[in-house]
């Protein structure tokens with residue numbers, strides 16, 4: 649089983665609650681199943697470019713305009729997209745680690761999504777406008793930290809709502825979330841309590857993922 653971990657947080661792990669959730673998740677996963685293959689991508693080490701006009705023409709135009717031939721420059725502008733979309737296509741499980749910034753995901757994570765969710769690479773348009781996935785991701789795991797507390801379906805939450813919509817578009821509805829909210833402005837005890845609960849949730853999700861990798865017992 650292949651797990652792809654995309655991390656969008658410039659802070660060192662000792663200062664970052666979301667990265668600490670990722671540490672708890674991956675330690676538990678390795679304990680439960682050391683054979684799971686994990687690929688780590690730190691977006692701050694290999695930053696995705698914004699989708700430029702040449703990249704759009706190289707990646708999208710041949711799909712939406714029959715016979716369109718990208719120039720060499722347009723083709724080359726799609727290099728990051730091609731290599732990272734290919735990496736995504738190898739994944740069975742995708743783990744996204746990030747803080748909430750301005751009620752949404754960090755812009756670098758959004759830039760990565762814009763690079764990898766591309767027709768002809770990770771999905772295809774079918775007759776009648778339906779979408780055919782060209783990947784085999786079964787599950788998405790979100791590891792998040794925020795200052796404020798958020799209730800379920802909170803209208804201020806632009807982060808999980810947008811990611812749910814994005815991956816539902818790609819045909820993935822199994823999304824598990826460990827969210828350490830209330831990390832600032834609510835007192836140290838409350839912050840710690842929320843972080844501890846999120847850490848346990850991250851470990852429980854790691855257990856689920858390790859079970860997905862277990863061979864199915866033949867029926868007696």
Ligand SMILES: Cc1cc2nc3c(=O)[nH]c(=O)nc-3n(C[C@H](O)[C@H](O)[C@H](O)COP(=O)(O)O)c2cc1C
Nearest residue numbers: 664665666667747748749750751793794795796831
């Ligand atoms: C640029 C910026 C924007 C932020 N916006 C929000 C926000 O909209 N809502 C919120 O609850 N916390 C917000 N925060 C607080 C962070 O989400 C919080 O510090 C969280 O713990 C960061 O995750 P980390 O510890 O993994 O770095 C913001 C922090 C920064 C630096």
